[in-house]
Amino acid sequence: MTDLLALGRGILAAQPFSQLLGTEMTEYSERAVELRLAISDKVRQQHGFVHGGVLAYLADNALTFAGGAAMGGGVLTSDIKLNYIRPAVGELLIARAAALAAGRTQGVVRCEVFAVNEGVEKLCVAAQGTVAKAGSIPVEIRTQSDAGAAA
Amino acid sequence: MTDLLALGRGILAAQPFSQLLGTEMTEYSERAVELRLAISDKVRQQHGFVHGGVLAYLADNALTFAGGAAMGGGVLTSDIKLNYIRPAVGELLIARAAALAAGRTQGVVRCEVFAVNEGVEKLCVAAQGTVAKAGSIPVEIRTQSDAGAAA
Amino acid sequence: MTDLLALGRGILAAQPFSQLLGTEMTEYSERAVELRLAISDKVRQQHGFVHGGVLAYLADNALTFAGGAAMGGGVLTSDIKLNYIRPAVGELLIARAAALAAGRTQGVVRCEVFAVNEGVEKLCVAAQGTVAKAGSIPVEIRTQSDAGAAA
Amino acid sequence: MTDLLALGRGILAAQPFSQLLGTEMTEYSERAVELRLAISDKVRQQHGFVHGGVLAYLADNALTFAGGAAMGGGVLTSDIKLNYIRPAVGELLIARAAALAAGRTQGVVRCEVFAVNEGVEKLCVAAQGTVAKAGSIPVEIRTQSDAGAAA
Numbered sequence: 001m002t003d004l005l006a007l008g009r010g011i012l013a014a015q016p017f018s019q020l021l022g023t024e025m026t027e028y029s030e031r032a033v034e035l036r037l038a039i040s041d042k043v044r045q046q047h048g049f050v051h052g053g054v055l056a057y058l059a060d061n062a063l064t065f066a067g068g069a070a071m072g073g074g075v076l077t078s079d080i081k082l083n084y085i086r087p088a089v090g091e092l093l094i095a096r097a098a099a100l101a102a103g104r105t106q107g108v109v110r111c112e113v114f115a116v117n118e119g120v121e122k123l124c125v126a127a128q129g130t131v132a133k134a135g136s137i138p139v140e141i142r143t144q145s146d147a148g149a150a151a
Numbered sequence: 152m153t154d155l156l157a158l159g160r161g162i163l164a165a166q167p168f169s170q171l172l173g174t175e176m177t178e179y180s181e182r183a184v185e186l187r188l189a190i191s192d193k194v195r196q197q198h199g200f201v202h203g204g205v206l207a208y209l210a211d212n213a214l215t216f217a218g219g220a221a222m223g224g225g226v227l228t229s230d231i232k233l234n235y236i237r238p239a240v241g242e243l244l245i246a247r248a249a250a251l252a253a254g255r256t257q258g259v260v261r262c263e264v265f266a267v268n269e270g271v272e273k274l275c276v277a278a279q280g281t282v283a284k285a286g287s288i289p290v291e292i293r294t295q296s297d298a299g300a301a302a
Numbered sequence: 303m304t305d306l307l308a309l310g311r312g313i314l315a316a317q318p319f320s321q322l323l324g325t326e327m328t329e330y331s332e333r334a335v336e337l338r339l340a341i342s343d344k345v346r347q348q349h350g351f352v353h354g355g356v357l358a359y360l361a362d363n364a365l366t367f368a369g370g371a372a373m374g375g376g377v378l379t380s381d382i383k384l385n386y387i388r389p390a391v392g393e394l395l396i397a398r399a400a401a402l403a404a405g406r407t408q409g410v411v412r413c414e415v416f417a418v419n420e421g422v423e424k425l426c427v428a429a430q431g432t433v434a435k436a437g438s439i440p441v442e443i444r445t446q447s448d449a450g451a452a453a
Numbered sequence: 454m455t456d457l458l459a460l461g462r463g464i465l466a467a468q469p470f471s472q473l474l475g476t477e478m479t480e481y482s483e484r485a486v487e488l489r490l491a492i493s494d495k496v497r498q499q500h501g502f503v504h505g506g507v508l509a510y511l512a513d514n515a516l517t518f519a520g521g522a523a524m525g526g527g528v529l530t531s532d533i534k535l536n537y538i539r540p541a542v543g544e545l546l547i548a549r550a551a552a553l554a555a556g557r558t559q560g561v562v563r564c565e566v567f568a569v570n571e572g573v574e575k576l577c578v579a580a581q582g583t584v585a586k587a588g589s590i591p592v593e594i595r596t597q598s599d600a601g602a603a604a
Contacts, residue, residue: 014197017205020171046165052228053211054168057204064203077203078408079432081232081383081534083561083583085554100579101538105407106380106434108536108579110563126553126561128581130381130432130536132408229559230583232383232534234410234432236403251428252387256558257531257585259385259428261412277402277410279430281385281532281583283559316499319507322473348467354530355513356470359506366505379505383534 033065037093050088059111059127062097067107067131070099080129088124090117107131184216188244201239210262210278213248218258218282221250231280239275241268258282335367339395352390361413361429364399369409369433372401382431390426392419409433457481486518490546503541512564512580515550520560520584523552533582541577543570560584
């Protein structure tokens with residue numbers, strides 16, 4: 001097991017929400033990330049498909065890990081865009097993400113989420129997003145309404 | 152309670168994933184939707200903030216409800232774009248969504264997710280997405296790789 | 303005329319592409335931006351509607367100006383998501399943008415583009431995007447393929 | 454020259470805006486599209502880089518062609534998300550797009566725009582978007598404000 005995979009599994013283990021869903025990391029290198037989540041009843045919506053929010057969670061998580069590896073750690077997802085391609089049914093979700101570009105403060109990452117149904121993978125979500133160094137987004141951001149008389 | 156609010160709560164109650172998280176619907180009209188989710192340990196990531204995937208879930212769900220009301224029901228989220236503005240901390244998440252436009256097969260919806268911390272709401276996510284009539288996206292979509300010699 | 307409006311018009315005048323299209327700035331404050339573009343034959347696509355790329359240009363430009371005003375100048379558009387709501391026909395395009403949030407290195411902005419047809423404004427594009435301080439995106443970004451043995 | 458390439462070049466020739474910019478189509482099949490645009494002074498912004506709106510135009514156009522080929526024609530771009538990766542400088546822009554998925558009414562497409570500088574291609578924009586059958590988006594879309602007392 002590479003050091004990066006061990007590191008990633010440690011982060012995943014420290015995310016209570018990922019533990020609630022049972023997400024596993026099966027690959028983590030500077031070029032690619034793979035996360036897996038077994039489909040159980042608790043992740044479904046009203047038609048029996050996996051809830052779109054679970055697919056978004058998995059894509060978001062994979063995207064952040066991929067961006068972090070490409071940029072040398074400590075990133076947050078700044079934005080993500082997801083296209084839902086088909087309903088996710090079957091026994092397993094697999095998210096694969098890889099960075100397209102990485103700078104000092106931002107990286108651009110793409111991710112695909114597949115559902116495995118009776119052993120056959122089908123593409124369910126295509127995502128693209130931006131990750132940013134942790135110090136560059138959070139907390140100090142002021143909304144216009146917080147800013148009071150700023151204008 | 153309006154019929155629409157009763158309908159929406161029924162759909163939410165039929166989503167095992169929303170039940171797992173404890174999502175509640177506090178408003179549902181043809182103009183707007185409001186969902187609420189109490190922040191507990193299980194929805195956090197490794198830094199103690201709400202996991203970005205939970206915010207994405209809540210935005211996605213609100214967006215679909217808002218689009219469904221504007222279009223007369225039976226829609227799925229086709230795509231969503233989320234900007235993460237600040238980490239979500241506090242006791243409660245509130246998602247509010249409203250449709251900008253609604254046609255026969257597609258609608259465009261915006262959503263904001265706020266975290267309430269000691270009673271003060273702060274904007275954490277701004278989202279924009281497309282909903283589509285259920286029959287117009289799912290199942291029949293073929294990926295290029297499924298399509299074999301299609302080209 | 304405010305100093306900010308004069309500054310914005312100077313930037314617009316220094317953009318050869320905006321001069322080619324005839325874009326005008328009609329409002330520029332720390333809270334909002336308005337750009338206008340007269341519809342002429344040269345901006346059309348094959349069905350006689352305004353080309354979607356022209357709408358994207360106008361939204362992108364308005365978004366950057368709005369982000370720049372909110373963040374104190376010197377920003378570039380980092381990403382933008384556009385929903386095309388209806389074809390743009392008529393005599394005039396108006397883009398209005400306002401920042402939702404502004405931090406030290408990033409801001410989140412929304413924009414709408416309207417077409418004015420016989421005096422009536424109709425919403426054609428809804429956009430949402432991220433701006434970033436100029437120093438934080440460009441040049442230093444390495445793609446994976448540039449990075450050689452980085453992995 | 455394939456029939457599809459001839460068809461695509463005919464559409465491009467019928468777009469006054471593409472003629473204004475000098476866009477050329479160098480490849481068009483059911484799997485991929487390539488558009489090229491020579492960089493001249495008229496497409497620049499105030500720092501001498503290609504205006505982001507021109508990159509958005511080229512990505513939007515390539516995306517629609519790719520979606521149209523995958524879906525059998527007659528599509529419009531429904532939404533597009535662009536990440537700006539580095540400023541575009543040099544002599545030529547190349548946009549390449551390919552559909553990820555295609556159904557009866559919607560398709561999902563990815564696109565990259567490269568700038569060629571002294572013969573070296575560098576990635577400037579990564580885009581992802583949705584195309585929809587022409588009949589399924591335009592005209593019939595009513596905004597909430599058009600809808601009057603709809604709620």
